[in-house]
Amino acid sequence: MYYDAPTGFIENLAGGSAVRSAKPRARSRRTSAIVLSVVLTACAGAATACSSGTSSASSMPAHGALEQNHLRIGIPKGEIGALPVFTGLDKGYFKAQGIDVQIDNSYNSYQDALQALNDGKVDLVYDDYVHAILAQSTGAFRLQLVAEGYTAGDGSVQLVGKPTDGKNADQIKTDFAAAGGFLVPTAGTNDANDDYTVPAVMLMTSLPDLANSLRIKAGNSAAHLKSMAPAGLAEKVTGSPDKNVAAVIAEPYYSVAMNNDRLVNLMDLTRGSTQAMPMGGYFAKQDLAVADTNLFKAFTGALNQAKTVTSQRATAMTEMQIHYGTMATSTVAASLSFGTFPTTVNVDRVARVLTLMQGLDLAPYYNIDTMMPPDALRGTG
Incomplete structure (x- = not known):
């Protein structure tokens, strides 16, 4: 879909405020003329700020x-x-x-x-x-x-999964042991060596065992990570019969998922070394x-x-x-x-x-x- 600028819709940012100066009693006409000349010269040198008021020079x-x-x-x-x-x-x-x-x-x-x-x-x-x-x-x-x-922002990238009776930490370990247990957003390259995105790196940083496992396997992420389009992550988790699967979901897809699907937060990935x-x-x-x-x-x-x-x-x-x-x-x-x-x-x-x-x-x-x-x-x- 293409978006173009709406015709004639330009906000007045500066407000077009006028230059005002109180006239001292002792000021001569010559002095006033000099002041006016300086103001006009300044406006001529900064036409954008002094003409239409569309934007200020600063x-x-x-x-x-x-x-x-x-x-x-x-x-x-x-x-x-x-x-x-x-x-x-x-x-x-x-x-x-x-x-x-x-x-x-x-x-x-x-x-x-x-x-x-x-x-x-x-x-x-x-x-x-x-x-x-x-x-x-x-x-x-x-x-x-x-x-x-x-x-x-805080809480804007989360590891989510299906509700279970176990603790979050235990569920994460179970998902780690499962083949393709973690779903992550893809960059769309169809190549495991360069299909990573920031949310995937945030997960791997937060779970050292996962990072070490991938290093041992020389970059082969198939054992633990499965990448897919962000829009389908939540649906994949909720639609899978397997409970041992989790997904890394960033905003705005995270809020969409939490409003439409029955998922729970397993880990906030915006903490520690991956905060901000x-x-x-x-x-x-x-x-x-x-x-x-x-x-x-x-x-x-x-x-x-x-x-x-x-x-x-x-x-x-x-x-x-x-x-x-x-x-x-x-x-x-x-x-x-x-x-x-x-x-x-x-x-x-x-x-x-x-x-x-x-x-x-x-x-x-x-x-x-x-x-x-x-x-x-x-x-x-």
């Missing part, structure tokens, strides 16, 4: 002429991390920056969206960090992280990111405005209901555990994902700077 990063004014964004279905893109479209933030944004959220997987980027069908994609790092580190793609997308876990971000081909720097500066400036607004729960719930179809009913939207939407690219924060992957033998030595933008922050992870 709310958007300075950038030159856009290399192009069209940006096609590919998003996997149901991806909560990309919610601010819809906010920016609906509220006219991208249009205010001169960007005509088109969103295609019809992709069934991260791999499908990334392949569309490689084929030139879109200019930017939202991708899971683990999947993007694996794609980059193997040399399959040349990606640059343009903007961070989403960080998991970076989940995904916006990636472009490196060649385009380097060539169209002004375009992406304008995009990230507008996206950051949208992130700030989407951080308000009421706005996030509204956008979910508008753009996520029947999945985001009012009941589901009200129960969602939203995370945060970082407005900076922080190398240390994203590197947490790579560190966990390397600890699980999922990634070789890899310099994450190769996919970072020049203005990325360091040392404040």
